[in-house]
Amino acid sequence: xxxxxxTQNAQAGDGGSMLLTLMKLRTFxxxxxxIAFFSIFAPNFLSTANIILMSKHVALNAFLAxxxxxxxxxxxxxxxxxxxxxxxxxxxxxxxLHGIDLQIGYTVYFNIVEVAIITLLVGVAIGAVNGLxxxxxxxxxxxxxxxxxxxxxxxxxxxxxGQTFPNLVGNPDLGTxxxxxxxxxxxxGLPVSVWxxxxxxxxxxxxxxxxxxxxxxFAVGGNERAARMSGIKVDxxxxxxxxxxxxxxxxxxxxxxxxxxxxxxxxxxxxELNAIAxxxxxxxxxxxxxxxxxxTIIGAFVIGILSDGLVMMGVSSxxxxxxxxxxxxxxxxxxxxxxxxxxxxxxxxxxxKD
Amino acid sequence: MAEIxxxxxILKLDDVTKVYSGIVAVxxxxxxxxxxxxxxxxxxxxxxKSTLMRMIAGVEKPSLGxxxxxxxxxxxxxxADAQKHGIGMVFQELNLFGNLSVAENIFATREIVRGVxxxxxxxxxxxxxxxxxxxxxxxxxxxxxxxxxxxxxxLVEIAKAISLDTRILILDEPTSALSAAEVDILFKVIGELKxxxxxxxxxxxxxxxxxxxxxxxxxLRDGQITGQAMVKDIDTKWIVRSMIGSDAKDFAKSVDxxxxxxxxxxxxxxxxRKTGGLAVxxxxxSVRAGEVLGIYGLMxxxxxxxxxxxMGQHPHSTGRIxxxxxxxxxRDTPARIKRGLALIPxxxxxEGLVQVLSIAANLTLASLQKLTRFGFHISGQREQAAxxxxxxxxxIKAPxxxxxxxxxxxxxxxxxxIGKALMTNPxxxxxxxxxxxxxxxxxADVFRTMRRLAGEGLAILFSxxxxxxxxxxxxxxxxxxxxxxxKVIDRAEATEEMIxxxxxxxxxxxxxxx
Numbered sequence: 106x107x108x109x110x111x112t113q114n115a116q117a118g119d120g121g122s123m124l125l126t127l128m129k130l131r132t133f134x135x136x137x138x139x140i141a142f143f144s145i146f147a148p149n150f151l152s153t154a155n156i157i158l159m160s161k162h163v164a165l166n167a168f169l170a171x172x173x174x175x176x177x178x179x180x181x182x183x184x185x186x187x188x189x190x191x192x193x194x195x196x197x198x199x200x201x202l203h204g205i206d207l208q209i210g211y212t213v214y215f216n217i218v219e220v221a222i223i224t225l226l227v228g229v230a231i232g233a234v235n236g237l238x239x240x241x242x243x244x245x246x247x248x249x250x251x252x253x254x255x256x257x258x259x260x261x262x263x264x265x266x267g268q269t270f271p272n273l274v275g276n277p278d279l280g281t282x283x284x285x286x287x288x289x290x291x292x293x294g295l296p297v298s299v300w301x302x303x304x305x306x307x308x309x310x311x312x313x314x315x316x317x318x319x320x321x322x323f324a325v326g327g328n329e330r331a332a333r334m335s336g337i338k339v340d341x342x343x344x345x346x347x348x349x350x351x352x353x354x355x356x357x358x359x360x361x362x363x364x365x366x367x368x369x370x371x372x373x374x375x376x377e378l379n380a381i382a383x384x385x386x387x388x389x390x391x392x393x394x395x396x397x398x399x400x401t402i403i404g405a406f407v408i409g410i411l412s413d414g415l416v417m418m419g420v421s422s423x424x425x426x427x428x429x430x431x432x433x434x435x436x437x438x439x440x441x442x443x444x445x446x447x448x449x450x451x452x453x454x455x456x457x458k459d
Numbered sequence: 460m461a462e463i464x465x466x467x468x469i470l471k472l473d474d475v476t477k478v479y480s481g482i483v484a485v486x487x488x489x490x491x492x493x494x495x496x497x498x499x500x501x502x503x504x505x506x507x508k509s510t511l512m513r514m515i516a517g518v519e520k521p522s523l524g525x526x527x528x529x530x531x532x533x534x535x536x537x538x539a540d541a542q543k544h545g546i547g548m549v550f551q552e553l554n555l556f557g558n559l560s561v562a563e564n565i566f567a568t569r570e571i572v573r574g575v576x577x578x579x580x581x582x583x584x585x586x587x588x589x590x591x592x593x594x595x596x597x598x599x600x601x602x603x604x605x606x607x608x609x610x611x612x613x614l615v616e617i618a619k620a621i622s623l624d625t626r627i628l629i630l631d632e633p634t635s636a637l638s639a640a641e642v643d644i645l646f647k648v649i650g651e652l653k654x655x656x657x658x659x660x661x662x663x664x665x666x667x668x669x670x671x672x673x674x675x676x677x678x679l680r681d682g683q684i685t686g687q688a689m690v691k692d693i694d695t696k697w698i699v700r701s702m703i704g705s706d707a708k709d710f711a712k713s714v715d716x717x718x719x720x721x722x723x724x725x726x727x728x729x730x731x732r733k734t735g736g737l738a739v740x741x742x743x744x745s746v747r748a749g750e751v752l753g754i755y756g757l758m759x760x761x762x763x764x765x766x767x768x769x770m771g772q773h774p775h776s777t778g779r780i781x782x783x784x785x786x787x788x789x790r791d792t793p794a795r796i797k798r799g800l801a802l803i804p805x806x807x808x809x810e811g812l813v814q815v816l817s818i819a820a821n822l823t824l825a826s827l828q829k830l831t832r833f834g835f836h837i838s839g840q841r842e843q844a845a846x847x848x849x850x851x852x853x854x855i856k857a858p859x860x861x862x863x864x865x866x867x868x869x870x871x872x873x874x875x876x877i878g879k880a881l882m883t884n885p886x887x888x889x890x891x892x893x894x895x896x897x898x899x900x901x902x903a904d905v906f907r908t909m910r911r912l913a914g915e916g917l918a919i920l921f922s923x924x925x926x927x928x929x930x931x932x933x934x935x936x937x938x939x940x941x942x943x944x945x946k947v948i949d950r951a952e953a954t955e956e957m958i959x960x961x962x963x964x965x966x967x968x969x970x971x972x973x
Contacts, residue, residue: 331804
């Protein structure tokens, strides 16, 4: 009798752990599934040109999703990233076209490196505003970033009266040329934006795993009170994540303007939703404390490939939205199932030990 | 001991046991409640009083055993079920809706309605005022509950229970926030209810109250009933004896070592309570290096709040703190940790651990900066070494430090919290109820660790509501009551009765002023 029950338990345990491993790899499995599916059903899906094009699309969402991942891990949310993309694009475009008028008859023009740095600082500054609202004034992250969403978009539209800054080739006399490199340049055959993504992603993954601030991000999201009691400067950690998110959004703003060689103030509308979707698909828990940069990147790839592949198959954009929504919901359902299964398996292992 | 009169039994617990995941809260308890009498229940924190009452009130179901109501077996699936059978309870933690008025609270879930015209607010207020007047509460039924001080909120809770027209009324520490005058009125009301034949269950730590009002007394210890008697036959000594028992627990023997100079001093620490008064009332205390100071007090005596003030968790607290000879001017927790203070919080789950992180990450959480190279890179080697050392030092039973911290037993989780605090190299260790919710073996480990650390020259302050613990572990004992330190005494001179008496003294002095 006893032997029978033990073997049954063992089997249940093994079956459980097998299923668990599968569930843990679900984002990978989803990625391979979409790639396999589209390479069969979408013509030219695996052509080099298409892969490079897709990687550029994916990169844009991946930047935002990385920033979003840190924010969500601390238990917050950043709705303002789409607007930051738009505003930063306008800042970069405006600096190249018009420079800064000092009001005393002089106008200062910057070279492309300086333009990029100033634009990034603008993104970080908006992130800092989010952070200050949330930490010092105790505004809920959802509301604070909803507010900056409107404010930043408003300023983007005001900056040009709603017009596009066209033709950002710059003027050789003023030393403002070369903006196209970021959006359409290639290094070793890969787009520059993809290289930037690789660098930022590696840095973010390093921060998450090997630095005190990274560990503290997880601790704050997992149990803010315990983090405070352990002497973690919770406000500083939150400031960091919102500033990093603003930084990532500024990169996207620059890259998009560079790709189009124009800045439009409505750029980045509703990008924040795609970023949240990628983070969640990659296993980031909306209640905080869990998530990885690697998972988020894969999540961004799944979403990007899904939408590009569906376009190539000629699926209507209305159906695309339905499909994307279902994929996100399924991902979260599986995530919850995994968590429950994990607890069951852990309990079973404990019981076996005793 | 005289025989216990049978009395008129209304409810009987027959061999009841309650098990939570891994912990036996109540073991084979037999209890009879008598009609028209005050049935007193007494025991230390965690002895199982509240669990026992929660089973009668339908909040919990017994794991084993039967509940007999007037001789018939009953089963309560919810508090509403128990209420239908005429059982009402005033819980120790207040269960009121702060955003609703007093009348709405009293009639919550059984609103007086006038058909389709909805709730009859006027009738509710009238009825509510009637009950409040009975208690001489001086509260208008239209006031928002959140605007009332805590003592009056307790009166609202009592009024609510009385309004149920119960046959059995359970009061779990109803006087913990009441003034002496309010207690007198409550006792008068209890007397009236008794005359009406209501069976009253009264739980309290204040022994003199029990002696004044009780008819039958039951003492609980570690989930077991250790004494039952008529109140008229016994005295407080008997209660203390039954509460503590004679079988000694496994305490670490104190190692003789010399005490050093003053390591920690708190001067005049005060913390205002949100609802008025002081949660910590001008507390001053000094501890020497290598000394273990036990702070004894009942729930709500202000021990946790005092520790939190010391750690800089309350920006509104006043007073001065010294570590060694130097005053600590910084008011934030990180700086205070850096200056050599560390706290093991009382609530392990809410304040001690980050549940989603691994055992290893929890251990190093407070001292990450020390384990870095170049100021930002966490050195894997150094971290591993530190974790191994902590696991060995504290004999944490962790098969793999990378597992989730929640995969371990409560005792080992507590050791992780202690390890985390020790990694910051503190000079003064504050431990808030360090033995709460952990098993006997882990308790012994924790106590041994405390003695060892004291031997190494750490100043330790620990709080407890376990008399035996405070007597066995401390070099010196401080008793807190109602936010004040009411007694500081060397262990050699302390007796259990002295401590129990001092633990309710804080309330007495307010009585004199009142």
